[in-house]
Amino acid sequence: MNRLMGAVLLFIMLACFSSVAVATEDKFHLDSPEKSALFLELTNELRCPKCQNQNIADSDAMIAVDLRRKVYELLQKDYDRGQVIDYMKQRYGDFVHYQPPVNPMTIWLWLLPVLFIFVALVGVIITRKRQPTPMNNEQLAKAQAILEHDE
């Protein structure tokens, strides 16, 4: 039963992927496979400005359709990857690209995790160094007595 379900799910997933691929190739035909690959890549990493957290390949909002068409047009005009992204950023800001630029505001996205690891490491080292005072024999004997008593 489970295996059947798995097979059906796999089939559905594959069907979805293939139909998307066919659809993009039908509508936007570029003259070289490199450009087609770049088109897929760009539409996957450009963010739809209207929708919350969907890329323009994924979204059916009109703005996403327009942006896809614009990417296609620009690629036909031999724009490279960086030029297309700049074109979009000029109009829709950094928001439109999923990869944020490194600037004084966003540098913390990279620094904070490193800083956190560093602070945690220092903390661990400090607590390790502070060894608890060793127990004296009297305390050990007492503990032993309690253990034996329990048994």
Added chain:
Amino acid sequence: MKKVALYLIPLAVFLSLIIFLYQGLFSDPRSHRSSLLEEPVPEFVLPDLMNIEQTYTRDVFLGEVTLLNVWGVWCITCAIELPYLKQLQDEGKHIVGLYYDQDIDPDFGIKTVERVQQEVTDKLNQLGNPYDYNIFDVKRDLSLDLGVTGAPETFLIDQQGKIRLHHIGDLNPRVWNNKFAVLYDELAAQ
């Protein structure tokens, strides 16, 4: 003393995190700073919606403070906004429409210009016409250059043809007073 600091530092970190996240509750995920602020309106050559023979360029914005309102008859919020725009126009503000149609999709359907004109006329007869004229963004190229994400959106353009404000969403008395009024009055006084 050292011990106090040991407890205070995590507390301070925790509190600043709380404040940061608390602000996030009230931030609008749809508002992001327009990248065209203080820039001139992008170049364009587009026809008048009602009179296709006549074309406009960005020079039409020179010499007058303009509210450029992006809209369409298919947009429900725009219909709600129209009466307030009409009110603004009655107060003497210069409002220009940037009209675009959803159904004129370069990839799919074709809708005749006459039909679009008829729909617009019907809508404006019904709700009032706040526009001095409408620029017809046939293929939505100007909208894309302006960073428009949908409709309605409104731009405040100064006498030099520079974009001073970009508002995503409808105009209403609250938005006008909070966002537009001060800058508009300042520009209009020049």
